Amino acid sequence: MSIIKTTYNRRSFLKVTTLSGGGMMLGFNWFANLVPVEKSGKAVDTKDWVDLNGFIKITGTGEVTIFSPNPEFGQNLMTSMPMIVAEELDVDWKSVLVEQARFNTAVYTRQFTGGSQSIRQGWQALRTAGASARHMLVQAAAQTWQVPAEEISTENGVLSHKTSGKSVTYGEMASAAAQIPVPKEIKLKDTKDFKIVGTPRKNVEGAKIVTGKPMFGMDYRREGMLIAMIAHPPAFGMKLKSCDATAAKAMPGIRDVFTFQVLKEDYVKEIFDTRTFNDLVAIVGNSTWEVMNAKKAMQIEWEPIADTKEMQNFWGGQKREVFIPGGLESSSAHVRKMAETAVTSAKTVRKDGDPEAAFKNAAKIIERTYSAPFLAHNCMEPMNCFAHVTAEKAELAAPVQAPEFVEKTLSARLGLPIDKIDIHLTRMGGGFGRRAYG
Amino acid sequence: MWTGEKHLKTVNFCLIDVSNQPKERANFERFLPQKQNDVMAKFNLKINGKTRQVDVDPDTPMLWVLRDHLDLQGTKYGCGIAACGACTVHLNGMAMRSCVLPVSAAENQEITTIEGLSENGDHPVQKAWLEHDVAQCGYCQAGQIMSAAALLKNIPNPSDEDIEAYMSGNICRCGTYTRIKAAVKTAANS
Ligand code: FES
Ligand code: FES
Numbered sequence: 001m002s003i004i005k006t007t008y009n010r011r012s013f014l015k016v017t018t019l020s021g022g023g024m025m026l027g028f029n030w031f032a033n034l035v036p037v038e039k040s041g042k043a044v045d046t047k048d049w050v051d052l053n054g055f056i057k058i059t060g061t062g063e064v065t066i067f068s069p070n071p072e073f074g075q076n077l078m079t080s081m082p083m084i085v086a087e088e089l090d091v092d093w094k095s096v097l098v099e100q101a102r103f104n105t106a107v108y109t110r111q112f113t114g115g116s117q118s119i120r121q122g123w124q125a126l127r128t129a130g131a132s133a134r135h136m137l138v139q140a141a142a143q144t145w146q147v148p149a150e151e152i153s154t155e156n157g158v159l160s161h162k163t164s165g166k167s168v169t170y171g172e173m174a175s176a177a178a179q180i181p182v183p184k185e186i187k188l189k190d191t192k193d194f195k196i197v198g199t200p201r202k203n204v205e206g207a208k209i210v211t212g213k214p215m216f217g218m219d220y221r222r223e224g225m226l227i228a229m230i231a232h233p234p235a236f237g238m239k240l241k242s243c244d245a246t247a248a249k250a251m252p253g254i255r256d257v258f259t260f261q262v263l264k265e266d267y268v269k270e271i272f273d274t275r276t277f278n279d280l281v282a283i284v285g286n287s288t289w290e291v292m293n294a295k296k297a298m299q300i301e302w303e304p305i306a307d308t309k310e311m312q313n314f315w316g317g318q319k320r321e322v323f324i325p326g327g328l329e330s331s332s333a334h335v336r337k338m339a340e341t342a343v344t345s346a347k348t349v350r351k352d353g354d355p356e357a358a359f360k361n362a363a364k365i366i367e368r369t370y371s372a373p374f375l376a377h378n379c380m381e382p383m384n385c386f387a388h389v390t391a392e393k394a395e396l397a398a399p400v401q402a403p404e405f406v407e408k409t410l411s412a413r414l415g416l417p418i419d420k421i422d423i424h425l426t427r428m429g430g431g432f433g434r435r436a437y438g
Numbered sequence: 439m440w441t442g443e444k445h446l447k448t449v450n451f452c453l454i455d456v457s458n459q460p461k462e463r464a465n466f467e468r469f470l471p472q473k474q475n476d477v478m479a480k481f482n483l484k485i486n487g488k489t490r491q492v493d494v495d496p497d498t499p500m501l502w503v504l505r506d507h508l509d510l511q512g513t514k515y516g517c518g519i520a521a522c523g524a525c526t527v528h529l530n531g532m533a534m535r536s537c538v539l540p541v542s543a544a545e546n547q548e549i550t551t552i553e554g555l556s557e558n559g560d561h562p563v564q565k566a567w568l569e570h571d572v573a574q575c576g577y578c579q580a581g582q583i584m585s586a587a588a589l590l591k592n593i594p595n596p597s598d599e600d601i602e603a604y605m606s607g608n609i610c611r612c613g614t615y616t617r618i619k620a621a622v623k624t625a626a627n628s
Contacts, residue, residue, distance in 0.1 A: 074575025074612050202571045209576035210567045210583060211559040212512020212552030219511040227506075252477065252495070289495065289502040292518070380516050380524060380577040380611045429514070429577025430611050 002188050004128050014132050014182045022060030023171065024136070024178035028129040055101065056085060056133050062157060062171025064091050067101035070113045070122070071401055072205075073379075073431030077118045079204045081126060084119075087196040088130030088189060091170065092156040098204045103403040103423045113401045114436045131186045133177070140176035141168060205427070217399030217426040220386045226255060229291045231281040233302045236329040240279040244299035248283060251297060253290030257283050267412055268319070269312045272405040274437050275324065304328060331373045338371075381429020393420040399428035401436040409438050481545050485510070486554025496542040501525045503541045504551060512552040512580050516609070523608030526581040526588075527551050533588035535607075552580040555587060563587045566625035574612035582608045586622050595626050 015027045055067040066082035082098045134154055141159040142149035145166055152161050160167035191197075208215055233239060245257035262278050263269065281300060285291040307326040314320045359365060386397040394416055400406050403423045411418050428435055483490045485508065492507045501518075504510040504527070513536055516524030520535040527536045528550040555561045563586045573579045582605070589596060589604040596604065601622050610618070 074573070076574070200571075202568070203573055203576075205576065206568050206571060206573060207559060209573045209579050210552075210564040212510075212580045214511040216514075216577060218515060221509070221511070287494075287498075287502065287506045288515075289498045289506070378611065380514075380522070380575065380609070382515065428575060430575045432611075 003185055004124065004131075004188055014129065016136065016178050016180075016182055018175055018178040019057065019059060023174040024058050024133070026056045026129060026133045026136070026182075028055075028125060028132075056089065056129060058133070058137075058170050058174040058177075060171050060174060062095075062169045062174075063097060064089070064095060064157065064170065065097040065099055067099050069101040069103075070118050071103075071399075071403065071425045071428060071431075072100065073113060073399070073401065073428035073435065075113070075118075076203055077113065079201055080119060081122055082204070083196050083201055084123065084126040085130040087194055088127045089134050090154040090156070093196050093201060095157065100425055100427070103407075103425050112404065112436075113431065114433060127188050128186055131188050132183055135183050135186055136177040136180040137170055137173050139180045140173050143180075144168075144173070144176060215427045216381050216429050217384045217386070217397065218381055218429070220397040220424075220426060222386065222388070225386065226284055226286060227288050227291050228282050228284040229288075229295050231283065231295055231298055231300055232277045236276055237305055237325075237327050238302040239277070239305050240281070241301040241303040243281050243301070245281075245283075247297045247299070248294040251290065251294045253286040254294045255284045255286070257281065257294070257298070263409070263413060269310065270405060270409060271312065271314060272402055272437050273409055275322070329374075334374055335371060377432040377434035379428070379430030379432060379434055383435075389414065392416075393422065395422045395424075397424040397426055399426045399431075399435060400438070401428070401431045401433070402438070405436070406438040479542075481541050483541070483544060483549060484546065485549045486551060492541065494541055496540060498541045500527065500536040500539045500541055500544050500549065504536065510551055510553055514577055514580055516578070516581075521609075522578070522581075523585060524578050524581040526584040526608065528584060528588055531588065531591055533585045550584075552584060555583065561587060562625040562628045563590065563621070566621040566628065569624060570617045570621040572614050572617040572621050574610075574614055578608060578610045578612075579614075582610065582614075582618055586618070586625065589622065590626055596622065 017025050017027070019025050055065075057063075057065040057067070059065075064086075066085050068078045068081050070077055070081065072078040078098055078100065082096060083093065086093050086096050137159060138149050138152050138154065141152050141161070145152075145161055145164065147161050147164065147166075151163065152159055154160075157170045158167055159170065159173060203209070205215070214221070231243075240259065243259055248254060248257050259279060259281050262280060263273065269275065281298065283291050283294050283298065285294060304327050305324070308324040310322055310324070311319050312322045381399060384399065388395040394410060394414055396406075396410075398406065400423070403425060407418055407421050407423060410416070410421055414421075477495055478493050479496050480491060480493050481496075481503075483492065483503070485504070490508055492503055494503060494507060499518075501513060501515060504513050505515065513527055514524040515537065516522035518537045520538045523535065525535055525537040526533050527539075528534065528548075529539065529544065530548050531550075556564060561583075563583050567573070567579065567583060572582075585605055585608050589601070593600050593604075598619065601619050605618065605622070
């Protein structure tokens with residue numbers, strides 16, 4: 001059993017509120033325990049709910065909803081992250097509803113799915129949030145029943161007091177619990193008492209998936225929306241040379257065709273900004289099929305790029321120069337490059353034992369070379385995004401692993417402040433790292 | 439319904455608008471209704487037991503008729519060239535890649551999509567899929583389920599080889615193949 005502080009620099013990363021119509025809502029920051037307040041430059045405990053990215057909602061009727069903040073692309077953290085909350089909260093997993101939280105940020109590094117980090121980074125905050133909500137429910141019951149809190153036990157969303165035989169559901173106690181101050185520190189369960197964590201639980205979105213409910217970025221619809229497709233070079237190492245849209249523009253259902261720069265010339269790229277294909281062609285029309293046909297009718301010439309150097313913002317705010325070799329990239333060029341690199345002397349990073357002696361004394365030495373082609377992080381769901389951009393704001397619905405990177409790049413590209421960019425997170429039809437790049 | 443209209447009355451959105459000129463961004467004139475010489479035709483379709491009418495180019499693949507014109511987004515787009523299986527529907531009970539099935543060839547035929555496979559999501563294949571928790575990202579699964587349902591209609595008790603052969607046109611980038619096979623067997627036995 002460990003005791004966890006819920007405060008950083010005297011500020012709590014939890015915030016409670018009463019739901020209109022009865023119940024409690026506990027907001028918390030999944031990554032608060034990782035981002036020191038001094039570094040983030042903003043207190044966690046402000047009146048602004050924007051600071052909180054995870055929520056537990058318990059309504060008066062006992063409905064428990066856990067808002068899962070990280071984007072989902074099939075690794076099931078929309079199931080596993082709420083499981084951690086539910087474990088400490090002591091609720092019946094079957095009765096828990098899970099919803100994708102909206103992406104809503106101004107300051108923190110968070111809501112990023114990638115690098116196998118979500119559970120590792122969310123673990124403590126998730127447990128702390130669940131345990132805190134449970135603690136507040138227990139305190140509320142102790143006050144109502146006038147009994148010591150230590151005598152109250154919780155199980156499957158019910159509070160009970162053995163000696164008096166009293167028991168009540170979380171829902172009935174939720175409004176009272178919302179009046180209890182958020183605890184400054186909290187005891188977490190002993191891991192040997194876990195009932196949910198460590199057990200297999202099914203994908204909370206399973207039923208929607210097998211019935212074909214619209215949930216992916218590609219499925220997003222808005223009245224009056226148009227469809228756009230991008231024509232981009234057929235291979236890495238190529239760029240736009242010329243483009244004639246006359247035929248395409250005359251085709252049925254086509255509204256416009258234009259070339260554009262993804263990023264501005266003087267923009268210093270962030271680490272997750274796409275490096276290739278800055279000049280693209282967009283074909284805009286009424287329906288996908290019409291746009292696809294017009295794309296085929298486009299007369300576009302591509303040409304190889306020359307060697308390029310550019311600056312990039314690297315981790316920790318340092319800048320570094322990135323070299324992009326000219327010409328086409330290919331698997332055979334990769335193999336050649338590997339062979340060239342293999343004959344240069346290597347740097348020893350780690351050395352265990354005495355490999356030279358082991359080879360010398362080996363009865364048999366087997367040498368083999370294995371190679372694999374370049375494997376693209378292609379996703380089943382093609383890259384896509386809904387965007388509604390006006391002079392004042394940008395609204396997106398996007399299957400992205402790293403919405404905060406997208407937001408930052410968009411802000412620079414559109415000249416809009418971050419708080420004027422709103423991104424709805426949709427389920428992703430695969431991510432694999434590809435969708436971490438914008 | 440935006441998709442059913444030939445000309446849009448209101449345009450409040452553009453999929454991509456990266457112009458950084460505020461004036462340009464606010465200028466939606468280019469999106470106002472315009473005269474077109476469309477080669478549209480009306481088609482009567484039988485989809486999930488209902489008759490639906492669309493007015494589209496006869497070459498339009500069923501995939502886009504379903505997704506763009508009939509608001510049935512359960513059928514997925516993966517490749518558009520009959521190479522991935524994400525768009526699988528049933529045409530008279532047979533598994534069919536809707537991305538290469540022109541609407542003109544589908545008229546008056548029975549089309550079933552994932553939305554119409556069962557009324558309450560309780561087709562044996564859907565139930566088996568849930569039991570085995572097959573989906574990862576889920577994007578390929580509508581196609582997988584439609585293929586599996588058609589397979590079982592043809593071969594009620596498929597062998598491993600039957601399953602592999604029939605399902606080989608459905609790619610799953612997340613790699614859920616072993617669970618797919620197990621779920622097909624469960625569905626066959628139910
Ligand atoms: S979208 Fe039809 S087979 Fe890939
Ligand atoms: S579940 Fe992701 S592609 Fe199959």
